[in-house]
Amino acid sequence: MPSSNSPHSEAFFLSPDRDNRSTPLRGLGRAIARYYDECYVDYRVLWLNTHNLAIHYGYCDEETKNHSGSLLNMNRMLAEKTGICPGQVVLDAGCGLGGSSIWLAERHQVKVFGVTLAESQARKAQKFARKRGVESLLEFCVADYCATPCVSGSFDVVWGLESICYALDKRSFVKETHRLLRPGGRLVVADGFANKTTFNAVEWEAVLAFLDGWAVPNLVTPPQFQSYLEESEFVDVAFTDITSHVIPSAERMHRIAALTTPIQKTLEWVGIRTPAQTRNYHAALRQIELLEGGLACYGVVCATKP
Secondary structure, three states: OEOOOOOOOOOEEOOOOOOOOOOOOOOHHHHHHHHHHHHHHHHHHHOOOOOOOOOOOOOOOOOOOOHHHHHHHHHHHHHHHHOOOOOOEEEEEOOOOOHHHHHHHHHHOOEEEEEEOOHHHHHHHHHHHHHHOOHHHEEEEEOOOOOOOOOOOOEEEEEEEOOHHHOOOHHHHHHHHHHHEEEEEEEEEEEEEEOOOEEOHHHHHHHHHHHHHOOOOOOOOHHHHHHHHHHOOOEEEEEEEOHHHHHHHHHHHHHHHHHOHHHHHHHHHOOOOOHHHHHHHHHHHHHHHHHHOOOEEEEEEEEEOO
16 A cells, blocks of 8 residues: 555555455455466466466476476475474365375375365365375365364464465464464465565556465565464474575466467457456566565475474
8 A cells, every 4th residue: 555645655565464455355265266266277277287286386496497396396395394294184274276285195194184265176176186096185175274163283284385375364374373283283384475565666566466466465574474473482483585496487487478468468358368367467477576576585484383
């Protein structure tokens, strides 16, 4: 929001716990679910495959540089940071199509309870789990990860891969995570974070393209998120900036958006592309400005419930 009512004001503020999109709507959860319903075809055609089922950036390193492999490599890196072991119970907070949940069940023999705001995603995730033969280890439901129906102390790990950015109040997510984890349980979050909270008009245009396009209400800075964890008495709170590892993935997304611009413009003109799909295109085109321009970073947060 602008710093004053003056149309000439150049300062814009990214506020935590507030919907900062250009047209905030009631029912943020419905807007998020609608975004994923309408943009599924974009992800399915241009980003994921039925093996990785990944709606997130990839993690590139010396061993893994191809796109599909980098998406799975993100799972591997987060699992290693978390120290996931066979027999544990994991909450996949914002599970999407179940890609990470299925990978965890297959690779680490853990039980996973996945929650999503989109009913269509829960149905698809359960179908994919059956096809991969791990349905006995997985359960998916429609729920808000800030207020789940789960019993306190039910989980060894809470996993949030590019999903916690959707929480309007990220303190609520942290408090719910603390409730759900057993003593010694671990939280891992991989997501975008703001590097600052005050922007000029040009910067704010790029920020809004990101927020509006992906139905994200706000981003917090790493210190803000770490402070929420410390307030809830988490220990061993650590943040790792992995922006350099996701830049290749972000650049790929930008290239795809740029190359498909003629198609996007034509389909938009004839009314085939929905507003959500058009906003998704603009977010894909401009997200690189946030990461390469230093407005935002991509990081991993780990913490332990004592």
